[in-house]
Amino acid sequence: MEEKAGESSFGVLLLLTCAIAFCGYLGSHMRLPVVPLYARSVGASTVQVGIINSAFMLMAGLLSLPLGFVSDRVGRKRLAAAGVLVLSATSFLLCWSRTPLQLMLVYLAFGTGLAAFGPTMMSLVADIAPVTHLGRAYGWYTTALYTSMSVGPAVGGLVAQRWGFQAAFLISGTVIFVTFWVLLLFLPERRNAAVTNPQTVLAGLGELLHNRPLLGCWLATLGGCFGLGMFISFMPLHAHDRHLAIGEIGLVFAVQGVSNALSRIPFGHLSDRVGNRAHPVVIGLLGFAGSMAGLGIASNLVLFLAFAAALGISMGLAFTSVGALIAEVVPQRSRGLAMGGYNTCIYLGMMLSSALMGGVIERIGFSGGFFLTALINLLLIGAFHALMRGWPVPAH
Numbered sequence: 001m002e003e004k005a006g007e008s009s010f011g012v013l014l015l016l017t018c019a020i021a022f023c024g025y026l027g028s029h030m031r032l033p034v035v036p037l038y039a040r041s042v043g044a045s046t047v048q049v050g051i052i053n054s055a056f057m058l059m060a061g062l063l064s065l066p067l068g069f070v071s072d073r074v075g076r077k078r079l080a081a082a083g084v085l086v087l088s089a090t091s092f093l094l095c096w097s098r099t100p101l102q103l104m105l106v107y108l109a110f111g112t113g114l115a116a117f118g119p120t121m122m123s124l125v126a127d128i129a130p131v132t133h134l135g136r137a138y139g140w141y142t143t144a145l146y147t148s149m150s151v152g153p154a155v156g157g158l159v160a161q162r163w164g165f166q167a168a169f170l171i172s173g174t175v176i177f178v179t180f181w182v183l184l185l186f187l188p189e190r191r192n193a194a195v196t197n198p199q200t201v202l203a204g205l206g207e208l209l210h211n212r213p214l215l216g217c218w219l220a221t222l223g224g225c226f227g228l229g230m231f232i233s234f235m236p237l238h239a240h241d242r243h244l245a246i247g248e249i250g251l252v253f254a255v256q257g258v259s260n261a262l263s264r265i266p267f268g269h270l271s272d273r274v275g276n277r278a279h280p281v282v283i284g285l286l287g288f289a290g291s292m293a294g295l296g297i298a299s300n301l302v303l304f305l306a307f308a309a310a311l312g313i314s315m316g317l318a319f320t321s322v323g324a325l326i327a328e329v330v331p332q333r334s335r336g337l338a339m340g341g342y343n344t345c346i347y348l349g350m351m352l353s354s355a356l357m358g359g360v361i362e363r364i365g366f367s368g369g370f371f372l373t374a375l376i377n378l379l380l381i382g383a384f385h386a387l388m389r390g391w392p393v394p395a396h
Helices: 002-029 036-042 046-074 076-094 101-128 131-163 165-186 198-208 212-241 244-274 279-295 300-328 330-386
Strands: none
Touching: 002 036, 002 076, 002 101, 002 131, 002 165, 036 101, 036 165, 036 212, 046 076, 046 212, 076 101, 076 165, 076 244, 101 131, 101 212, 131 165, 131 244, 165 244, 165 300, 212 279, 212 300, 212 330, 244 279, 244 300, 279 330, 300 330
16 A cells, blocks of 8 residues: 555656646747747847857756756755746746847846756656656656647747737746746655765766766767757748748747657667667767758748658657666766766757857858758767777667
């Protein structure tokens, strides 16, 4: 009876955690296809649009790891609640932003809230799940996560098209603010995890920096997320120039996200069955590079949707295996730091793309920018393959 009660409690907490993550990311991602277009409407250049998007990615990348340690000290609930509150405030502040500089400052705060909320919720899943249920717990959580990342841009694009930019920002902020109260009132406080000794952290980080397979995984993540940043920041502008409506641009985001989310569970099972997880990583990243090149030549809604779907599927294949590879190539005591580096590469890749590719696009155009992104990924695939060479394949 006690075991069944425990499983029931775990199920309820997991459902609540998934619901909070879904609503938090839904509200946050409603803004993604809208802000670049809003920024252009208030006078931002293509370069400035890239800088605005890179602002939140920079802050999220810089703060994810240190705020993970903060959550161990102050508790998951407190930090997650603070992050959600900041996310809500930034949506409302967008309504009163009238210059590119104001948008950039709001997005810096957005990245801070995201760094407090996202990694903390991932840690909470590990806190509430029994060891025997970790895989399925993260499977359900990431499905909720990527579904909300898919639905959010579509909803945001449709709202902006029907009622305007301000309505999209107000609804986004309201959804996140309601999520804050659900988290505060219904999510129980968990006991703090053991505090990590800073000297131990530094020693472990030095060990990881000499781990060639791990560096390969980080580089693969960096390249893929460089491409994802290109998609998030400049696909709306590229598609708009190809005469797609705001609602259609949101649909392109949704197709990419849904195909990404739905492919992760089956590709996770596939990753467990293959002899070497590096192989699906390479195949997925090759598909990713091809999809980026395809987006560069897309000229109508059907092509944008087709290449967005291919992009999502290839990301599901590559990144599901990358996550499992990281867990395999590092000792258990260092997995937290390794995953912290993984998250840093995610945001760093997206930030670099948003910050750098705007200037590149102004010189060579959107098609050239997407082709260049594909080429960068091909080079990093080669680096990944070289760093993985000689790695002993574990028995499955």
